[in-house]
Amino acid sequence: MLEFQARLRHGAFALDVQGELPARGRSVIFGPSGAGKSTLLRLIAGLERGAQARIAYGDELWQDDARRLFVPPHRRCVGLVFQHPVFLPGCRVEQVLRYGWRRRGRSVRAFDFGSIIERFGLGPLLIRNVHTLSGGECQRVALVRALLAAPRLLLLDEPFSGVDEEARAVLLQELDDLQADLGLPMLYVTHAARETVSFADHLLLLEAGQVRALGAMHALATDVSLPLARRPDAAVAITTEFVRHDPQDGVSCLSFADGELWVSESRPRETGRPRRVLVNARDVSLAREAPHGTSILNVLPAFVVELAELPDAAVVVSLRIGATPLLARVSRRSARELELQPGSRVYAQIKGVALLNH
Amino acid sequence: MQLDWSPLILSLVLAAVTTGLLLVLGIPLAWWLVRRKTLVRHAVTAFVMLPLALPPTVLGFYLLLALGPHGPLGALAERWSGASFAFTFTGLVMASMVYSLPLVVQPLAAGFERLDMRHLETASVLGAGPWDRWVSVTLPLLRADLLTGAVLGFIHTFGEFGVVLMVGGDIPGRTRVLSLAIYDHVQSLEYHQADLMSAVAVGMSFTALLLLYLAQRRR
Numbered sequence: 001m002l003e004f005q006a007r008l009r010h011g012a013f014a015l016d017v018q019g020e021l022p023a024r025g026r027s028v029i030f031g032p033s034g035a036g037k038s039t040l041l042r043l044i045a046g047l048e049r050g051a052q053a054r055i056a057y058g059d060e061l062w063q064d065d066a067r068r069l070f071v072p073p074h075r076r077c078v079g080l081v082f083q084h085p086v087f088l089p090g091c092r093v094e095q096v097l098r099y100g101w102r103r104r105g106r107s108v109r110a111f112d113f114g115s116i117i118e119r120f121g122l123g124p125l126l127i128r129n130v131h132t133l134s135g136g137e138c139q140r141v142a143l144v145r146a147l148l149a150a151p152r153l154l155l156l157d158e159p160f161s162g163v164d165e166e167a168r169a170v171l172l173q174e175l176d177d178l179q180a181d182l183g184l185p186m187l188y189v190t191h192a193a194r195e196t197v198s199f200a201d202h203l204l205l206l207e208a209g210q211v212r213a214l215g216a217m218h219a220l221a222t223d224v225s226l227p228l229a230r231r232p233d234a235a236v237a238i239t240t241e242f243v244r245h246d247p248q249d250g251v252s253c254l255s256f257a258d259g260e261l262w263v264s265e266s267r268p269r270e271t272g273r274p275r276r277v278l279v280n281a282r283d284v285s286l287a288r289e290a291p292h293g294t295s296i297l298n299v300l301p302a303f304v305v306e307l308a309e310l311p312d313a314a315v316v317v318s319l320r321i322g323a324t325p326l327l328a329r330v331s332r333r334s335a336r337e338l339e340l341q342p343g344s345r346v347y348a349q350i351k352g353v354a355l356l357n358h
Numbered sequence: 359m360q361l362d363w364s365p366l367i368l369s370l371v372l373a374a375v376t377t378g379l380l381l382v383l384g385i386p387l388a389w390w391l392v393r394r395k396t397l398v399r400h401a402v403t404a405f406v407m408l409p410l411a412l413p414p415t416v417l418g419f420y421l422l423l424a425l426g427p428h429g430p431l432g433a434l435a436e437r438w439s440g441a442s443f444a445f446t447f448t449g450l451v452m453a454s455m456v457y458s459l460p461l462v463v464q465p466l467a468a469g470f471e472r473l474d475m476r477h478l479e480t481a482s483v484l485g486a487g488p489w490d491r492w493v494s495v496t497l498p499l500l501r502a503d504l505l506t507g508a509v510l511g512f513i514h515t516f517g518e519f520g521v522v523l524m525v526g527g528d529i530p531g532r533t534r535v536l537s538l539a540i541y542d543h544v545q546s547l548e549y550h551q552a553d554l555m556s557a558v559a560v561g562m563s564f565t566a567l568l569l570l571y572l573a574q575r576r577r
Contacts, residue, residue, distance in 0.1 A: 045479075045483055046482075047479050047482075047483070072482065073479070073482040073483050074482045074483070074484075074485050076483075080480070084476075086480060088498060089499075099481070100485055103485035149483075
């Protein structure tokens, strides 16, 4: 468990939060800019002084200002990747990477230097001067530098927001795989909703320095009273396993806990790892009867849990396929004509090409 | 004509000792000045910069009073060792430190002001303790400012005249530095000797400054 309780004032901004996150898996702190996400992360790392805070991780008490107890950052064994990482000017990448490795990583030996360099494809960069790195390379080096210091908790402060979409997807995937392999707990700060949904297991919603909601990502992302589900780009992530690929039609079959999904892709993306498929609420349509002769690849029986009117004459519907949550965004008219209510049985239809990416 | 070069050696030794001590003193002082956000900081800054504004004779006069047998520091030294600091090499070093302090502290303070705290935060999260961060992050980042402070402090001390005249008293072999020797030669109408020594002073100071600017350009 990561327990935190903090009060902090920076001019007009006040942070007043309390809660706990599991010390495993991927936790995301989500909220608009200025909500205090980075400040909370810095507090956990021990970089933010002048707060009234109590922070405990596992069985260690890191900070308790009421008892004047403060474990300095270099003894907290956390890794931190900033949005804009800094490197000492004039250093080569290898020197940068070895900084934390020499001080902490070498004695812990969770992995050896060479294997992690290889895993992240940093071999060719090692002799480069840090000022010649591109934005994506900088983030990669900063991430590996943090990992090499053998952290027990990895803190990421919007690490990929300055990176282009393609590189970001790759880095997120690598982070995902890393989490699966090392079981390293991660706490990820972002204001990007889709990144949140595709990455998080646990979620902390922060608004204006206060905790709006805290809990399992699936529950919060499909809660129609919370901002994530109400966004035009709302989505849920379904964790799937690869089953088979049909090369003639270019579709792959993926299974999840309560059914199967067909996804358009010319080549199978089989990695042997669970794969998160992002389903946009606006790509899900609903039918009362099982449709026949439809082009839609995925027709899944579901029931309505709750629904909410949105300002733009749309309705967001929270569904369950068995126990798997799903969101649909439909027009107010459709919701009325289908007489959607909590408990209604429907068929959720998802086009295979809508699942193309992710 | 026999030219006595011992004043040159003395000047170099004085400048080196003064610069070394000033770096030791100037680094914590500059750090304190930059971190301190109160009004005291400005008063201390003004006091540190004062030697730049004062005529060297004024500074030298007060330093002589302070270091002499009736001054606070001089009296202390007299009780300790039987002699005050006036007209001694130690006195010269102390006076030179006051005289050159602003030129060492100013670039260091500017360096600390520019220091990006994220470098230190990153290092601490990576497991570096306070002393480790000083050595592995702060000092390397301040390398150019340390060099500037050291070179300016050195040549400023090397070139001083008024203060060393007042405090040192121009004693051959003990406190007669290059600038005083040149003045004495001119007073005795030995223009050729004065010319040679002055040329050495110009050449050395120019070379030091040139190397400093070349080093800064490379970064």
